[in-house]
Structure formats: C-alpha cells, structure tokens
Amino acid sequence: MTAAALEASRFRPGPAVWVSIAAVAASLAIGALLVGLTGVSIPEAVAAFADGAWGSPYAIGASVNRALAFALVGVGFVFAQRANLTNVGGEGQIAVGGMAAAAVALHAGVAGWPLGLAWIVPLLAATAAGGLWGAFPGWLKARAGTNEVISTLLLSFIAVWMLYGSVQSEALLRQPMTSSSTLPESLPIPDAAQLPLLAPDSGLPLHVGLPIGLALAVVVGVVMSRTVFGLRLRAVGLNPEAAKRAGIPITASIVAVMAAAGALGGLAGGLMLLGEQYVLKAGFSSGYGFDGLVAGLLARGSIVGVLAAALLFGFLRSGGINMEMVAGVPSALVVVIQGLIIVTLAGAALFIDRRSARA
Amino acid sequence: MSPDLAFAVFAGSTVRLATPLLLAATGELVSERAGVLNMSVEGMMLTGAFAGAWAASATGSPWIGLAAGVIAVLPVALLQAVLSITLRANQIVTGIGINILVLGATTLAYRAVFGSRSRTEIPGFEKWSPPVLGDLPVLGEHLFRQVGLVYLALLLLALVAWMLRHTALGLAIHAAGAAPRAADKSGLSVNAIRYGAVIFTGVMSALAGCFLSIGDIHTFTEGMTNGAGYLAIAAVIFGNWRVGRTALACLLFGGATALQFQLPALGVDVPNALLIMLPYLLALIAVAGVMGRQHAPAGLTQAFVR
Numbered sequence: 001m002t003a004a005a006l007e008a009s010r011f012r013p014g015p016a017v018w019v020s021i022a023a024v025a026a027s028l029a030i031g032a033l034l035v036g037l038t039g040v041s042i043p044e045a046v047a048a049f050a051d052g053a054w055g056s057p058y059a060i061g062a063s064v065n066r067a068l069a070f071a072l073v074g075v076g077f078v079f080a081q082r083a084n085l086t087n088v089g090g091e092g093q094i095a096v097g098g099m100a101a102a103a104v105a106l107h108a109g110v111a112g113w114p115l116g117l118a119w120i121v122p123l124l125a126a127t128a129a130g131g132l133w134g135a136f137p138g139w140l141k142a143r144a145g146t147n148e149v150i151s152t153l154l155l156s157f158i159a160v161w162m163l164y165g166s167v168q169s170e171a172l173l174r175q176p177m178t179s180s181s182t183l184p185e186s187l188p189i190p191d192a193a194q195l196p197l198l199a200p201d202s203g204l205p206l207h208v209g210l211p212i213g214l215a216l217a218v219v220v221g222v223v224m225s226r227t228v229f230g231l232r233l234r235a236v237g238l239n240p241e242a243a244k245r246a247g248i249p250i251t252a253s254i255v256a257v258m259a260a261a262g263a264l265g266g267l268a269g270g271l272m273l274l275g276e277q278y279v280l281k282a283g284f285s286s287g288y289g290f291d292g293l294v295a296g297l298l299a300r301g302s303i304v305g306v307l308a309a310a311l312l313f314g315f316l317r318s319g320g321i322n323m324e325m326v327a328g329v330p331s332a333l334v335v336v337i338q339g340l341i342i343v344t345l346a347g348a349a350l351f352i353d354r355r356s357a358r359a
Numbered sequence: 360m361s362p363d364l365a366f367a368v369f370a371g372s373t374v375r376l377a378t379p380l381l382l383a384a385t386g387e388l389v390s391e392r393a394g395v396l397n398m399s400v401e402g403m404m405l406t407g408a409f410a411g412a413w414a415a416s417a418t419g420s421p422w423i424g425l426a427a428g429v430i431a432v433l434p435v436a437l438l439q440a441v442l443s444i445t446l447r448a449n450q451i452v453t454g455i456g457i458n459i460l461v462l463g464a465t466t467l468a469y470r471a472v473f474g475s476r477s478r479t480e481i482p483g484f485e486k487w488s489p490p491v492l493g494d495l496p497v498l499g500e501h502l503f504r505q506v507g508l509v510y511l512a513l514l515l516l517a518l519v520a521w522m523l524r525h526t527a528l529g530l531a532i533h534a535a536g537a538a539p540r541a542a543d544k545s546g547l548s549v550n551a552i553r554y555g556a557v558i559f560t561g562v563m564s565a566l567a568g569c570f571l572s573i574g575d576i577h578t579f580t581e582g583m584t585n586g587a588g589y590l591a592i593a594a595v596i597f598g599n600w601r602v603g604r605t606a607l608a609c610l611l612f613g614g615a616t617a618l619q620f621q622l623p624a625l626g627v628d629v630p631n632a633l634l635i636m637l638p639y640l641l642a643l644i645a646v647a648g649v650m651g652r653q654h655a656p657a658g659l660t661q662a663f664v665r
Contacts, residue, residue, distance in 0.1 A: 038471060086451055144648030147655075149398075149451050150589075150596060151646055157586055157639040165632025294459070297452055332466035332581075339460025343438070346448040346456055 015355035016300055019348050024312065027340035034336065035329055045327045052322020053315040059322075061205035065276050066288070067314025068213045069094070072268035073292025074306035075217050076134075076261030078299055082224055083254060084237030087261045089137065089152030090268075091289025092159030093130040097269025099163055100129035102173055102186050102280040105193040105273075118192040123270045130266015131259045133159065138258025142251035148258070156289065164282045173280060185281035195275035209271035216264065221303040233257055265289065291317065294338055298345055300352075313338070367501035369614075369621050374502065374509060375575065377613025379404070379567040381512045383591035384598070384605050385519050386563025391595055392523065393556035394536035394549075394658040398454020399439045401588025402461035403561050406432045407568025409465040412579035413472055416481045421573045424482075428569040429562055435461065436561025440554045447662035458588070466581045473579070483577035484508065506574040508566065515563070520602040532556060536656035539663045549663045564588065586639075593642035599654060608645065612638040 035045045054060050073090035080087040104110060105122040113121070137151040166172040167184050175187045195207035224230040235243040236253050244250050272288065273280060291313050299305030320334035383400050390397040410431030415424025435457060442453040484506045488494075492503040523529035534542035535552040543549050571587070572579045590612055598605025615637040622629050 034467065038467075088451075088455070140647050146646050146648060147596070150593060151643060153589055154593060154639045154643040154646070157589070158636045158643065161632045161636035161639075164635075165630050168632060169630065290455075290459070293455070297455075330467055330470045332463045332470070335459060335463030336467060337463075339456055339458075339463055342452065342456030343442065343460055346452045347442050347446045349448050350446050 016352045019352050020298065020300075020305075020345060023341050023344040023348065027337045027344065030340060031333055031337040034333055038329055040327050040329050045323055045329050048323045048326035048329075049319035051326070053319030055322075057203040058205060059318060061203075062276075063314045063318040064206060064210065064311075065271075065314075066317055067310040068210055069268040069272055069288045070292040070295045070313050071217065071307055071310035072213055072264045072271075073289055074295035074299060074310055075220050075303060076264035077293055077296025078301055078303060078306055079220050079224065079233075079264075080257050080261040081296070081301060082230065082237055083233040083257050085138070085141065085254065085258060085261075086149050087134065087137075087152050087258060088149055088293055089134065089156050089262065089289070090265045090292045091285050091287070092152070092156030093133050093262045093265025094269035094272065094285040094289045095156075095159040095163045096129040096133045097126035097266030098273045098280055098284050099166055099173065099269075100266065101126040101270035101273045102189070105189050106173070106187050111190045111192045113192075116196070118190075119195055119274055122193055122274060123267065126270025126273075127263045127267045130269065131263035134262015134265065135255050135259035138255040139251075141258070142254045160285060163280070163284055167281055183281070185279050187279075189274055189278045193274060194278065195271065205276070207271075207275040209275050212267075213271070216267075217303055217307060220260075220264075224303075229253075229256075265292070268292065291338070294342055297342060363497055364501070365621070365625060367497045369617055370498075371501040371503075371505070372617040372620060373610060373614040375505060375613075376616045377609045378505075378509045378512050378574075379570045379587055380591050380594055380609040380612055381516060381606060382508075382567035382570065383560075383564045383588060384594040384609050385512070385516050385602075386560035386567075387591050388595050388598070388600065388602065388605055389519060389523070389532060389563075390553075390556045390560040391659055392536045392600060392656055393532045393553050394539060394656055394661065394663070395440075395443055395553050395557055396450045396454070396592075396660045397439060397443075397557055397560050398451055398592065399435065399457035399461075399588075400454075400560065400564050400591050401584055401586070402454075402458040403432050403435055403439075403564035404568035404571070404584045404588050404591075405458075405461050405465050405582070406435050407565030408572040408583055409469060409568075409579055410565075411569035412481050412572040413468070415483065415573045416473075419482050421482055421484045424573045425566070425569050428565045432561040432565035432568075433558065436558045439561070440557040444550050444553050444557070444662065447664070450660050450662075462582055469579060469581055481573060481577050481579065483573035483575075506570070508570045508574045511566070512570075515566075516602065516606055523602065533656075535663075536658050539658045539661070543663070543665060553663070564591075567591070590638055590642060593639075593646065596655075597642055597645035600656060608642075611641060615641060 032042055035042055052059055053063055077087050101122040104125040110118040110121055133155060137148045137155060140146040140151050141148045167174050167186055170177060173186045174184055175182060195209055198206045198208065198210065232248045232253050235246065235248055236250055240250055295306055295309035295313055298309045316334050320331040323329045324331040383404055387397055387400050407428035411424040411428035414427030415421045439453060439457055442448040443450045486504050487507050488499060488504045493499045523532065531547050531552055534547060535549045539549045568584065571583060594608035594612060595605050597608035619631065619634040
C-alpha cells in the first residue's frame with residue numbers, strides 16, 4: 001500500500017471505524033446491563049450520567065478539559081507508535097509535568113511577569129520535565145535495548161510516588177505547616193499563573209490549553225505524515241536494521257519521538273494543574289495517563305481517532321463520576337466499559353487488518 | 360529491639376512480602392520462556408485476590424477461597440491466551456486491557472458483595488511453623504513462622520526450576536519461545552504449549568493474589584495488587600529469564616518494601632515515598648542494562664503462525 005493510499009484510507013470509514021463503533025456500542029450496552037444488575041433504575045442512572053457529562057456549561061467544560069489531557073497523552077502515544085514504540089508512561093509524565101509546573105508557578109516569582117509569561121513559563125517547564133521523563137526510556141531503548149513498555153511503566157510508578165513525596169515535604173512543594181491539620185498539598189496556584197479562560201462570562205471552564213492542544217495535535221499529524229522526520233520514524237518502526245543501513249539516525253529518532261511523547265504528557269500535567277486543579281496533591285494524575293494511553297491505543301495510529309476517543313472518555317468519566325455521586329452506581333463501571341472496549345478491539349485487530357488489506 | 364531480633368523481623372517480612380511476587384514471577388517466567396509476554400499478571404492476581412476473599416468470607420474456609428481464586432482466574436487466563444495466541448493480538452494491549460477490565464470488575468463486584476469501603480475481616484490462613492526450623496530461637500518465631508503459601512511458593516519455584524532444566528516439557532517450553540519455527544517443525548504444537556504456559560501463569564498469579572487477600576492481610580481492598588503484577592514482570596526481566604535470578608529479584612523487591620516498615624521502627628528517618636518507590640527504582644536499574652545485557656527469548660511477544 002502506498003503512503004497516499006494509506007493516508008486516504010484513514011479518512012474513509014473503513015472496517016476499523018465500524019468495528020470500533022460496534023465495540024464501543026456493545027461495551028456501553030454491557031455497561032447499561034451492569035447498571036441494571038446493581039439494582040439502580042437505568043433511566044435514573046442515565047439521567048445522572050448525562051447531567052454530569054453535558055448537563056450544564058460547567059459539566060461540558062469539565063468533560064472537554066478531561067478529554068484535552070487524554071488527547072495530549074494519546075497524541076504522544078500515537079506519535080511514538082509510529083516508530084513502533086509503546087509509551088505507557090503517560091501517568092508519570094503527567095505527574096512530573098504537574099510537579100514542574102507547580103515548582104515554577106509557586107517558587108519562581110512568576111506572578112508579576114507580563115504578557116502571560118506567568119503561565120507560559122510554568123507550562124514550558126511542565127513540557128520540558130515531561131520531555132525528559134520520556135526521553136530517558138527512549139535513550140535506554142536505543143542504547144541498552146530496554147523494553148520501553150517496562151521502563152515507561154516503572155518510571156510512571158516512580159513519578160507518582162515522587163509527587164506523593166514532594167507534597168509531604170515542606171522543603172519541596174508542601175505548603176508551609178501552620179498547624180497540625182495543614183494538608184499535605186502545595187499552595188494554591190496564584191491567579192496570575194492560572195490559565196486564562198476562553199469565555200470567562202459563559203460559565204464554560206475552557207481555557208487556553210484547548211487551542212494549544214488542538215494546534216499541537218495538528219502539528220503532530222502533519223509531522224507524522226508530511227515530513228522527513230515522520231518518514232524516518234516509520235522506517236525505524238518497520239525495520240530498524242534497514243533504517244540504519246539507509247543512514248537514518250536510529251538513536252536520535254527514538255529519543256526525539258519519545259521526548260516529544262513525554263513532553264505532550266508533561267504539558268497535559270501542566271494544563272491540569274494551572275487550568276483546573278490549582279493545587280498539587282497526592283493522586284494528582286489519578287489515572288489520566290492510562291485513559292490517554294487507552295485513547296491512543298484505540299486510535300490505531302490516527303490523530304482524529306485519538307481526539308474522538310479522548311472526547312468519548314472525557315464525557316464517559318465525567319458522567320461516570322456524577323452517576324456515582326447521584327445514582328450510587330460505582331464509577332468503576334466506566335473502568336469496566338473501557339476494559340471491554342480495549343479487549344474487544346485488540347481481539348478484532350486481526351479481522352480489521354484482513355478486511356482493510358482486502359479493501 | 361536487639362540487632363538479632365531486628366534482623367529476624369526484617370528477614371521474615373522480606374520473605375512474606377516477596378511471596379506474592381515469587382508466585383507470580385514464577386508463572387510469568389514460564390509464560391515468557393514460552394514466548395508470551397503476559398502483561399495481565401496484575402489483573403490475574405487481582406482476580407485471585409478477590410475471588411479468594413469472596414469465597415473465603417462466604418464459606419468461612421480459606422481453602423475454598425484458594426480453590427475459588429484458582430478457578431476464577433481460568434476464564435481470565437483463557438481470554439489472555441485466546442487474544443494473544445489465537446487472535447494474535449498485541450500482547451501488551453491485551454494485557455493492559457485485561458488489567459483495566461479486572462480492576463473495574465473486581466471493584467464493582469466488591470461493592471456489590473461487601474458494600475462500599477467496608478473493611479470486613481475475612482477468614483484467612485493461619486501462620487504455621489515448620490518442624491525443627493520453627494523451634495529455632497528468634498528465627499523460628501520471626502522468620503520461619505509463615506502462612507503455608509510461603510512454603511508452597513518455594514516448593515513450586517523449585518519444581519519449575521527442575522521442570523525447565525531437566526524435563527522434555529521444559530525443553531519444549533524453551534523451544535516454543537526461543538525458536539518457535541524449529542519447534543513446530545519438530546512436531547511440537549507451539550500454540551498448545553503457549554496456551555498451557557499462559558494458564559499456568561494465571562494459576563500462579565491467582566495463588567499470589569490469594570496470598571495477598573486471604574494469606575497476608577485477611578481483607579480485600581479495591582485495586583489491592585497496586586502494581587505488584589508489574590513488579591513480578593520486572594523481576595523476570597531483572598532475573599534475565601532465569602529462575603534463580605528471578606527469585607533473587609523478588610527477594611530484593613520484597614526487602615525494599617520491608618524497609619518501609621523496618622527503618623521507621625529503627626528510628627531511621629527516610630521519606631516514605633522513597634521507600635515505596637525503591638522496588639520500582641531497583642527494577643528500573645535492572646532493566647536499564649546496568650547488570651549486563653539482557654537475553655530475552657527470541658520469540659517473545661511474537662505471535663506464531665504456521
């Protein structure tokens with residue numbers, strides 16, 4: 001298949017799209033069935049779900065912000081996947097991004113800086129921290145052949161506990177202890193470092209992170225399909241030995257794309273802190289990295305697919321949380337639905353590939 | 360606390376904390392030697408932990424719990440096997456998917472059975488002292504007095520080491536992972552071997568999970584494996600796909616975890632977070648190739664098509 005045909009097939013709804021839609025629909029149906037089993041009335045649960053997912057401008061904004069973090073991690077995943085690398089380190093990359101953003105926003109005296117630098121610089125720090133956290137396993141892969149799945153996963157656990165430790169210690173990011181009841185969390189992010197809202201009067205909590213994220217998704221899409229670097233990644237992914245003979249710098253390509261994937265994860269962490277949570281505390285990344293990873297997995301290499309999956313999960317998570325609070329249905333239901341979607345699509349990959357090859 | 364006693368307590372908790380890793384890693388080792396990177400150990404352990412706890416609390420018998428854990432893991436292991444062997448799905452994707460599915464399903468089931476955030480004490484295994492060893496001063500009480508599953512783990516480890524090294528089955532497993540095509544030509548069924556290996560991993564992981572819930576702490580908490588399955592996989596890589604070194608890695612990770620409880624008791628002030636992340640850090644150092652280049656089975660993660 002030529003590159004052009006591959007490109008075209010991505011925008012024509014092929015078997016992959018139909019199978020994905022069927023898998024999502026079937027998983028949602030099983031989810032509804034499980035709601036029935038827990039004894040909650042399905043209309044009540046669905047109403048609570050809809051209310052939490054898109055019932056108010058605030059709910060919509062919260063869902064989209066969640067989707068934004070998933071999308072950034074997912075885009076990074078797809079980018080690295082181009083070189084046949086599996087970056088499962090989104091959770092840790094979000095955590096180091098959050099820590100870097102908090103450190104700079106709280107302790108670098110950014111509050112008085114003009115031109116939005118007060119939030120731009122912490123975001124850049126988050127991006128750089130995530131980039132380093134991603135580049136390291138890339139370097140290990142290229143140098144020692146370390147399986148990047150294992151190293152990124154281990155680095156995720158390490159980063160999550162680093163964050164936990166950093167908000168336990170006043171020498172690091174914990175707020176000054178004024179009494180024994182001072183919570184182990186950072187000071188709140190000052191107003192100047194909070195991300196500007198897109199529409200402050202509408203009640204929609206959407207911030208500048210959204211256009212930044214969308215722009216980056218487009219950039220990554222273009223880099224993957226229209227640049228020499230994108231072509232090199234593909235060559236490295238398909239046959240590293242041949243790519244090496246063709247003079248492609250393998251180490252540099254692997255490190256660069258893993259750094260980029262990590263940077264997107266770090267940025268997601270920065271956006272979460274400066275645009276939504278405003279306080280760094282244990283459990284900050286709360287599974288966002290794994291949801292983003294899943295969005296990336298399901299997209300089968302397509303940026304549009306990542307955005308679609310991220311939106312789906314953003315609304316699914318928000319709705320699920322409200323369903324737990326209002327209707328008493330455990331939000332673990334959403335986790336089950338996600339698991340079902342991944343397992344079904346993984347199992348259908350052979351079928352999809354065969355049908356796609358025939359088409 | 361006298362140094363002798365402190366050491367005995369430390370050694371005892373190291374062994375106790377290493378046991379679930381040892382069980383799961385022994386299973387994972389067999390699966391990886393046969394060519395399947397079974398990422399769903401975490402989910403398999405959680406399945407065993409939940410089913411074991413459920414059945415033990417329903418019947419009052421930890422033995423029935425153990426049996427239930429092993430039975431409940433079979434569909435999970437079979438799912439992993441069908442997806443990664445027959446349907447040739449990406450082994451990493453299926454593993455992660457199964458882990459997410461099991462995390463959600465056990466949490467839902469736990470809430471349905473035990474109610475939200477209850478901390479019911481579940482009937483579990485009592486500790487047991489082996490003859491002779493159990494009569495030793497200090498060590499007998501603090502090192503050798505363990506739940507029977509600890510000794511079962513050591514026994515199974517020895518059996519698997521012997522099986523891999525000295526039996527035709529061991530050779531067949533090795534061939535399925537290292538040279539699947541040659542194994543196929545010589546009349547072995549690569550996929551049948553791999554199915555067996557994955558199911559064996561499932562059973563071992565279920566035992567590991569049961570150890571956590573009804574062996575060690577006598578309760579179930581949501582997502583209680585908390586990354587132990589991934590540590591077991593790291594132990595296999597740390598161990599360079601060899602039984603002895605894998606077991607050593609498990610003990611090392613167990614020891615690192617034991618320090619969390621030991622050091623504060625000795626008055627040593629180390630940030631808790633550092634101690635919790637220590638096993639992951641050690642595993643990372645190991646997989647980073649500091650310990651020499653790793654030699655994975657050649658056919659690892661590659662589905663086999665005749």
